[in-house]
Amino acid sequence: MTHGVRGRAVRWFGPKDLRLETVHLPHPGAGEVLVRVAWCGVCGSDLHEIADGPHAIPVDRPHPLSGAVAPLTLGHEFAGEVAATGPGVADLPVGAPVAVEPNYRCGRCRACREGRTEVCAAFGFAGLMGDGGMAEYALLPAYMVHRLPDGFDLAVAAVLEPAAVALHGLRRSTFAAGQTAVVVGLGPVGLLVCALLREAGAGLVVGVDPVPARRELARRFGADAVLEPDADVAGTVEDLTGGDRAHVAFEVVGSQPAVDTALASLRSGGELLLLGLVERLVLPAFDMVNAELRITTSVGYRDCHPELIRLVTAGRLDLAALVSDVVTLADAPAVLLDLAAGARIAGKLLVDCRDTS
Known part of the structure; x- marks a missing residue:
């Protein structure tokens, strides 16, 4: 996979303008991980961007940490498997199941130095301020990726973010x-x-x-x-x-x-x-x-994923019960447009991002 991969992604071009496109992702660079996405949840913030954005999506200048500017790939609630890693990434072997904690952090500002990465001066989410996981593949900083126990349900792992x-x-x-x-x-x-x-x-x-x-x-x-x-x-x-x-x-x-x-x-x-x-x-x-x-x-999170993974593994937190609807990646744009226009579901909608062709 030295030249990267191609895969489908749900891309935001503007309010009420979603497109399923094939995008190319390069091989991971230093400190990066390429994730083969299995499941991606839909958040109210996604629907706000679809309905009448941009609210958080960068359109005039790139986000300082992601370097991204619209159009970009939606989705910040996702999980999958490691497809490839770049230099300097340890303990994330290819095929390992992973959940994503999608918040960017600079590591240099006062908030980051104090350990309050959720209010980093350049804060943002992959999927809103950078390319996210409503796609077959996502390229991410390694600090966002949490290895899961073998056999952990990846659909459940997509609910770890909310x-x-x-x-x-x-x-x-x-x-x-x-x-x-x-x-x-x-x-x-x-x-x-x-x-x-x-x-x-x-x-x-x-x-x-x-x-x-x-x-x-x-x-x-x-x-x-x-x-x-x-x-x-x-x-x-x-x-x-x-x-x-x-x-x-x-x-x-x-x-x-x-x-x-x-x-x-x-x-x-x-x-x-x-x-x-x-x-x-x-x-x-x-x-x-x-x-x-x-x-x-309260905004975002920090250091929450390890505790949540332990609670789910111990059977003390049932995240699967939250999932009420599932849609394929190909059908996601139409369904998201309906939800952004006011359609309602009871629980969490997951997008199946696996390539079933």
Whole structure:
């Protein structure tokens, strides 16, 4: 494979302009790994770029770490097998199963020197700021690639990335075992927050979402109670806790109403953990100060994949239950355009990137 490979890839050219193209990837250079992709998940950020981007995709100048500029290959939730490695890459033999932690980091800025690579000054994701994994092959920096135990389900491995978002959010919060938590937004990351709260010993987990299928799925992921957002969430949480309300509320939507619901569910001294992305919020500062409420934010992840791999291998975290739909690489552009236009699924959509021709 000295001259690299050719393979199909789903490429973003502009809003509502996705194309399945054949691209050439060179043989890996120093510190690089060529991955033969098996499965790639679809994220809400992908759909935002398809609907009305660019939001994160570089179009005017290349990203400083990836060097990429649109058009580029989508997909940052993916897993596969090592196809080739460049000089200086150890412990990743050809054929080894791998999961991808797709965040770029420079290693030089203050955040990186402090170990906070998720907020690197040149932060970005392969699949958004550089070519990603909705393709038959992906060429990546070796630091993104985690070797998996032999026999690890690669479809499950593609869900490790959103699980890392959930785990990092949980780690950023002040949650402790035995406490009550509310999760507002039961998309894939919200469901995974529920599962990880249960694994961490939550006393009570309450999920909130308008979609019945997601509320039902939340019960499988550890929610003790599930509510519609237009229900009296705060009153119900108060009843369930004997008047105490929640210690931590996770907002996983990125909207003013979701934030309002999350804040209203908190006890005095409670914490709002923001995982959803929203440009601006209006906060009830007077009430928050008088109740000494805290707000914590969380973005991306760092050092989460090893723990998640251990949890899955030990049978303590069921990521397979999150997958509700599967589509082939050839059919992915049409399906993604439908989802970007408003079609809904209950859980996680995976793209089968394996060459079945």
